[in-house]
Amino acid sequence: MLKDWFSGKNEEETKDEKNELSKEEDQGTGGFFGRLKEGLTKTKKGITDRVDDLVKSYTKIDEDLFEELEEILISADIGVNTTMEVIDDLRERVKENKVTDPGEIKGLLKAILIEVLEEIAEPQLNIGTKPSLIMVVGVNGVGKTTSIGKIAHHLKKEGKNVLLAAGDTFRAGAIDQLKIWGDRSEIDVIAHAEGSDSAAVIYDAIHAAKSRKMDVLICDTAGRLHNKKNLMNELGKVFKIVNREWEGLAMESLLVVDATTGQNAIQQAKVFKEVTKISGLVLTKLDGTAKGGIVIALSRELKIPVKLIGVGEKIDDLQPFDPKAFVDALFDDGK
Amino acid sequence: MIFEGLSEKLQNTFSKLKGKGKLNEKDVNAAMREVKMALLEADVNFKIVKDFINRVKERSIGDEVLESLTPGQHVIKIVRDELTRLMGETQSKIEFGSKPPTVIMMAGLQGAGKTTTCGKLALHLKKQGKRPLMVACDIYRPAAINQLETVGKGVDVPVFSMGDKEKPVNIAKAALEHARKNGNDVMIIDTAGRLHIDTDLMDELRQIDRELNPNEKLLVVDSMTGQDAVNVAKEFNESLEITGVILTKLDGDTRGGAALSIRGVTNKPIKFVGMGEKLDELEAFHPDRMASRILGMGDMLSLIEKAEASIDQKKAKELQEKMRTQQFTFEDFLEQLEQIKNMGSIGDMLNMIPGMGGKQMKNLQVDEKELVYIEAIIQSMTPDERVNPSIINGSRRKRIAAGSGTTVQRVNKLIKQFEQTRKMMKQFGNMDKLKKKGKMNMPFFG
Known part of the structure; x- marks a missing residue:
């Protein structure tokens, strides 16, 4: 029933587009993409089945159909505003192309969503200089430390020299958690004691990365709610130091967003973007039943590209984000 | 200020709803959107939204609109009441077992905040005189046990752990023995975050459930969760029959x-809310x-509430009549001031009105002292003067100023404003229009 969209010819086609992160995993049908598919299958079922059922129950395209499509998008956390815009767009295209068959409507809807994501797509991590820096930020509990463990593992497997900085000096156990991830991939972790100054740890790590001639430094930061002024100011201070010390070198500032999150993610992204100049998103926990539709709203409203997605708890469960694959997986009809 | 847009939108919808009496379907539908x-x-x-809207619609159409509210506000009042009812009661109690130790099991998705909440709950119970024990059953997430131990130190509550090699159900069973021996009357089991569709891990929770038969099974949910919350809550509830959230x-x-x-989807009580990173x-x-x-318009709702409680309907009607016939006197005004004072500070009230909160009003500071002066001035007038301000001549003004501890200028200003207001009121004819302009019968401020 479900189309294996990474098998056969499809795989050959998509292979070239893949981020360097995934090169090794790209080989087999299992492993990396197997897990993505597994993860997204659950995501997929929701929207696909419902669109199919819906389309079958209509013999012509009318307002009721649009309204129900609206509901389906909203139920994927795409959000009211973005949904309205997308549906308006769809309505126009139906008119322009003189579409009368309800069966064609899904293709049009898919195309619109892919466009939204592709317009700003930027799958490559900007880690071109030696050393390069990846800052990881986000609200509490989204999976920052876990994502860092996975990213570090991939870069290491690519042969890069990676260094980690335990910048979350606040949460109990956070430093140990990062150290365990470091041990798993045999990567050094620069850490101070719990409760110490986060900026100081990161400052030390920056100098360590430079003097040890590392390829990539990845810095963890404490989870913080974006509406906490003082915590955001503190993060601003960290970034001030980072920007000064890292001038002229490649840097990524990744915001980690939990796929389970609703509309609040927009506010999160807005505020974090102001303070840290977010260059990309990591969308985590896509292996649940949450659909992660919020990234469509984030792409459309804030123009922040999704770079990576988390599809499981294992160290390999991290994927480069591919807009077409993402939307295809949501809508794949097995043809 | 994020929700200002919404409040404004609602205000606009309300202003379109005119006429009093019963709510008609058109009014209701407009507000429902x-x-x-x-x-x-x-x-x-x-x-859930769909069900809810239908229910509110049914309840609203044909309902008598309260005198003090506009039809739109009345609809919102019904929405608020219904929503509050659905949300259940304030029930922040832990059900203790008849025989100690009471067992509390925490469950939820990854990153919901279970471990932190364990510590908070332990502290909460400790303050009630209990002797809690926390149990580290998250054997999967790296350093989860360390985290619980650190949290335990923070609230000075012991943590039972057996490392990450033992099965969670065995850890929980051993902890129960430990609690009995050590006189801990409550034990809080921290479990690993898991997906509701992960059958193996859900089984693990069911095992603990079967073996220890916890008094409380609390689902910990991130309040930022989106549409998927229904799936998560439904699955956890079906697997575990949770006792609260x-x-x-x-x-x-x-x-x-x-x-x-x-x-x-669960109809289970929400028992507590986490309001910060600190353990208290x-x-x-x-x-x-x-x-x-x-x-997203809480303040507007409190305003409705306050208006309902404070404004005496009959008096308001009399006043309206007086305004129309220009018989409004200082006596009436004094009475009004009393009512306004019952509603809380003017600054608060202005902030509560959607569209008035935030930027536009930031610079507009209402001096509460002004109210006191006005009151004092009116109270220094004779009953005759209050009813018939035109008799207040120069020497009366001097007396009033002295009596109220203010100045003649202030008295003059008040009388002048009062006359102007009376004229204005006549022009407007009735209070509703004034209310909608946001003036709320308070022409003396600003």
């Missing part, structure tokens, strides 16, 4: 519609506050 949007924006699951990270600015979704920041759940928050 905005409410629906508000709920969806707040992440309430769309199915703890909503975390409510100190963020999420509207928290997940709360309604969870109630909708666990609070009781207030259904009315949550309802207001989800609607």
